[in-house]
Amino acid sequence: MLDNKNDDIFLSRWINGELSPEELREFQSHPEYKHYAKIKAGADALDLSEYDIDTALNTIKSGKQTSIDSNQKPVIKFWPYAAVAASIAIIFGLFFFNTNDSISSSYGEQLAVTLPDGSEMILNAKSEVSFDKNDWENNRTVSLDGEAYFKVKKGSTFTVHTENGNVTVLGTEFSVDSQASLFKAVCFEGKVRVQSGQEQIILTAGKGYRKIAKSASENWVFEALEPSWINNISSFRSVPVKYVFKELEEQYNINIETKQLDTSIIYTGTFPNNDIDVALKTVFSTLGLQYQLLQDNKTVVLDN
């Protein structure tokens, strides 16, 4: 058994599945068992980074017959280290040197950000947030332009400030989407207070709020546990199609030439954020529109 000092291969027999059923049962009731089981599970989840065996073979073939000059290697091998060093410097730079942190995601990119108190936010494509890291304890305020999903730790009031209004957290999980004239807040857990102009409303879990341009705000109820874009799906419910186009443009870094199309048509539907062909087809065929993705893969032209 484990405590038997004479059995110096007990654990190696265990991890290799060689213990007898009685031995195994006895070990499983031992207080140490769970620690070893965890080590085993952890180690079995490890893997080495991929080895491209064909490339390696080709390198050897091109190097065959030429004698190797081992003195040259340190020079050649400097680059990977320099690259790693540089990327570490940049990451550190982002998180430690900048006190008023501003973080932005690019086209088609999602960024997960951990705030100083452990709260998390996930930025959808083409969004920007900034917050004051040093004064975070007293002032949990994030300025947002774009769309983000928040998981907030308990503590003082947490406010998301946007041009269209503020969302204050009374609970924990919610998403905010603030664009030129669209303002949307969705609460996934707990309670959230939304303030837009004179209007103030409290959302509980499973409720959403939206205001488009100057039209009246609306509320709805849903059942999802997190926004669909977290799973690479953009979804829309009765929104003017121009917002759908904008989202397509942001996710895929393309430009959609709408010409004289009426972009206030109302659209309901979803598209994937990781397959441009499917996304374009889904949106435009449901709208009954012919489209073309130009050679540069950047411009979509609509033919009426």
Added chain:
Amino acid sequence: MSDSKNSTCDEQAFDHFFKSHAKLLRSYLYYKFGDLDQAEDIVQDAFIKLWNNCAKVPLDKAKSYVYTVATNLGISIARHQQVKFKHQNYITQRKTDVTNESPEFVMLEKEYMEKLKNAIADLPERQREVFLLNRIDKKTYREIAELSNVSVKAIEKLMHKALLSLRKKIGDI
């Protein structure tokens, strides 16, 4: 020549030999010397040397030949630079399906895996070698014993010690 098939000078035989042995040799060197990029370079050099000397090395001796050459290369490099075992970017986690675990759980798991990797990096060289060859490369104790010319019993003892060391290093969770 009747033994051209058994010669490492035969290109097909060489390719086949490379494909069946290079990966394990790379892991072996990495666990031993601690740097995966370096291990890949050594694998390359050892096989080039095999090719250049193919007339002298029959196929059934080729395996021990590349292991010996590679180990010697590794030792001569290690003599000049003491490398600490590196796991950043080298040891990855097998991709699991998308989890629905809470961020806290994922975070704790991540922390544990970091701890485990650090503990593995701190293992004595021989223990680490045995532990990782067995767990990552799924080699049996017998196969590992053959690689380093020791008895199976010795490997089992090392494995036992490796687990004890990891448990001690990681502590209570």
